[in-house]
Amino acid sequence: MDRVTSPDGAPGADPRIPAPPHDRSGGAAMPTVTMIGGGQLARMTHQASIALGQCLRVLAATADDPAAQVSADVVLGSHDDIDDLRAAARGSVALTFDHEGVPLHHLQTLEAEGVSVLPPSTALQFAQDKRAMRLRLSELGLPVPDYADLSGDLGLARGRLTEFGDRHDWSIVLKAIRGGYDGRGVWIVDDRDAAMAVFDEQFDTGVDLIAEQKVTMRRELSAMIGRSPFGQGAAWPVVETIQRKGQCAVVLAPAPGLDPELAAQAQQMALRLADELGVVGVMAMELFETVDGELLVNELAMRPHNSGHWTMDGAVTSQFEQHLRAVLDYPLGDTAPRSAVTVMANILGADEAPQMSMDERLHHLMARIPEAKVHLYGKGERPDRKIGHVNIVGAGGDDLASVRERAERAAHWMSTAVWTDGWEGH
């Protein structure tokens, strides 16, 4: 990878675009990385960048975005605007992402202008397009659930849906090819009529879908890895993810009782795929473990991911530091866990925001669970919105049930200001 080190010589530099607010080329002279999107992933990447002697530059929509609240180097603008993207990239050595929403053609334009886009558009397209991803995975011989492409001509697509649904006894899921996340863009349907209704409605609004078999699974797993441009790969232990309302709620690290061979297979699949696609940065491969003990690839994310938040306190190197190391072509950090068990629980906005302030809730949490590691995102509370997370790293003698109970109890308290038994499954 060629690094752009001189702000003046930055590719695509446009004299009409003002220089970023902080030119850090003097003094310590560490490289600047730009992240597109000002969400919590950028916020936590900024935290990691501080230790590496950097300040993360963030392209944020508003000054109140989670990352814009805390970074000294914020470019306000839109990820849909090529000039804003250029302004954010100027003088930085790599452009990377807090989300998958940047139009691919803009990234291709930036690449043509010499910007180091990481992961590159040739890789990122597979994280943006579920149909392309499934096609590519199939070509590579990686196991995916059976699926059908429902894009294109209305009549032909309805025919493919009917054929696919019949074949799977209408135990199917419909997914938007682009733009879905955290349960959005996913429809679990129980019969033909429901499936056809979703299909027709989405067709009318121009949303392309795929149909996918509903997998009879034991649980969901996530294999997170990092990959540098040099081709170095590093995998964290495979974790179990527990979904609620279609989004990640709890992560158990490592996945309890996972067959070591299956764990190694998941890591190797993720590392191999990252190599084949040329991914740079961290990547989450979300997997189904079927009741038969098989793995199927569900989704890909080529950025820090909710299933990797446990690494902030539970691993030697966090996913955020690793992402920076990778996009800077630094050698990757140690992915060893610090403890036999770490549990992450998301703090989600409650259906009705509690009367008690977040500040006061945090105060009470600290009194009850002094070992809880809390990470708040500076976001307003809306139902089911991810506004923070709690990690509990097991200490000597702690079993999974105890760690999980505390993590879930802590997160539930922070969401609702109600103490409950955190988790009744043990």
Added chain:
Amino acid sequence: MDRVTSPDGAPGADPRIPAPPHDRSGGAAMPTVTMIGGGQLARMTHQASIALGQCLRVLAATADDPAAQVSADVVLGSHDDIDDLRAAARGSVALTFDHEGVPLHHLQTLEAEGVSVLPPSTALQFAQDKRAMRLRLSELGLPVPDYADLSGDLGLARGRLTEFGDRHDWSIVLKAIRGGYDGRGVWIVDDRDAAMAVFDEQFDTGVDLIAEQKVTMRRELSAMIGRSPFGQGAAWPVVETIQRKGQCAVVLAPAPGLDPELAAQAQQMALRLADELGVVGVMAMELFETVDGELLVNELAMRPHNSGHWTMDGAVTSQFEQHLRAVLDYPLGDTAPRSAVTVMANILGADEAPQMSMDERLHHLMARIPEAKVHLYGKGERPDRKIGHVNIVGAGGDDLASVRERAERAAHWMSTAVWTDGWEGH
């Protein structure tokens, strides 16, 4: 503690002073803490503040100060200027410190205006004034090295120095009462003539001194604690500090082979002193362990301290998070170590800055020692200047010698771009 929660109702608000650049009263509405001084301690406190849903406000001399490079909430000004201090305090719930250099009368003025200064001036004065500190410690029955006050009338002070020097066979140290740190303001003298020369020179420039016996010591220790306004105290394990050129170079956590009774005594001394003085925040009590196995108090710092940097990776709660918890009157976090041994080594500016850039040095370090946790401060390289530190947290089976060797090797590399055996003492 009364909290000031309304920016408009902030005490001492002066309509001539512009509001701070980021009013964060909306949205997530977590409290704002202001730290006076933009050095590395503020930089790392900002990192910790992000997890707590905050953004640390920093009063910095320049936009290039270590903390000003990374925080979104920077007030540029001087810690010597009461109006700058007022501007920085406005709308924040607590004013705290990256260094001891703020004039006491300014803090008293702010307190009179209702600003929550933490630690309060009544405590901080003892960290600013070595003579007052020794007097107070003696009153409390805490062990200090023998000392003599050399302030006041020239003739009388010379007489006290002569008497004190003779009594200790001129095995003494002279220290400036105010303003010394990292070896500055400390003179180790070997005989009467050298002592008199230092005394006369400092007297002429108006610097008040004390003389202190040179302690025949086994080693130096540091007991770090946190204390909240509510009076909760929490102590980390006592560490051994290794000084070079008069400043902290290496920290071994916990202090190897320290008698558990002596360790408990050191913690209790620190907790008791913090209580007696009304300290709020974290405090380092630097101690001598004499060859007879006695403890003597050397210095106090009422802020995050170099001897606590190991906690960033080696303890459940870092000193920076704990300092924020304390000044916000949150319950304190778990001070348990994550490992049987953690070693911190400072990265110091080399006598001649290496040709190889810091970026490139970091690259090589990561390749050699993937488990090293590096913390860089964004400071220019000058001889013996603290520009970063490395923590190595021991993993299962690592012994102290191995951990220390890697930490020192890593720090020496980052300083000089030369690989050596990190530490030849094993």
